[in-house]
Amino acid sequence: MTPKVDSQAVRQAIEVLPLLSPSVTQLLQTLARDGYEIDDVVQIIKYDAALTARVLRTVNSPVFGLLNPVTSLERAISYLGERVIISIVLADQCGDMFTRPLPGYDAQQSALWRHDLFCAFASREMAGHARLACEPGLAFTAGLLHDIGKFVFSPFWAAASGEALERIEQGQVTDYLQAEQLLAGLDHAEVGFAMARHWQFPEALQAAIRYHHAPGLAPEQFRMLSYAVHLGDMLAMMAGADTGSDGMQYQLDGDYAQYFDVSSQDLAVIMLDAEEHFKKAEASLAVE
């Protein structure tokens, strides 16, 4: 079968992606490092006036209900925490990537942002149930970035996506990722991985993006993280924060139980907590 998508053209589209702003790159590097300090984050943000303004606007948004306005960047950052800060920075600097509709997936404006943001909180909650150490902050960032591949892949995928659900229903493939592979010759996780390399993301994030649908294949040092994001992704889709026609059409890797200790009760609590954080963050960030 000849793929309906020119994978060479997709690769080229990745090569010509503009570089991310230095504040994004630096922040991702910093947050992926063990034992970074709040001051490291302040140092990155303070040189960017627009970003500083946005952080202050967010902390003073009615969602947080603070009595006295926060005017110091350092106070704002320590109050909001790394989760909200990385979300603000990505929304501010890469907003278009997350908010543009995804025609290949039948997804509306901002669907990817909502999906990624929910996945981020759910991945972080999952990390708390890991049998071995799994850094919750890193799980959050990885969750936020896990599906960036869809941004580049979507317009190309539109030529073939009409057949994807049919192929799954007919049992020719086991899930949406395989349908992408079959019909396009590559999938959104692979595309995301190539983007992550292009942008020189820290290795852990590269791995989580690459393996979020096949966490068992991730190198051992990144396997917990990849599973956390894999499960966070499932929870986001279950909560209705999906990206359109591929919603819930992915295989859950049951081997997660080797790495995570979660009962169905735990899962209900995780779902509830993730949803609560998500709603609050969505309201305070208000990405247009």
Next chain:
Amino acid sequence: MRQVVLGIGDLGASNTPGEVVKTYALGSCVAVMMLYPKTRAVGMVHVALPESSINPAKGQSCPGYFADLGVPLLLREMVRLGCPGNGRGIIVKLAGGASVMGHNDTFNIGKRNILAVKRSLWSLGMGAIAEDVGANYSRTVTMSVDSGLITISCPGRGQWEI
């Protein structure tokens, strides 16, 4: 046409002509819908989890989130719109409760939601006459006051009625 849009855990009922009650992308959540043809009252609750016992405070602030509290509350809303308190003559339909692929019981919150909703209806002496539940896709549902019709849609799959 005015739309009453329900988020997760929200509950809404209406008998205003021209109005529709709608909820987006149910995923593993379940929409419990009640219709009272006599007065054209319709109501819906977007249930996310089976039992409020996991977080009683949330049950207080957002009872519609849980099957055990949301279903009786929906009946109370219908009664407020003039339906009989014993539920007689109210038609109940369900949608949602989907799961991701891979047959994992722990992650099948959808199935537990459907069971809990049915249990809760049962305890009120009610039962669903139609349902579009389970499988691996997320449903958006719309309920019309004028026609009493329930329309379900899903990206890539079109729309249909129950």
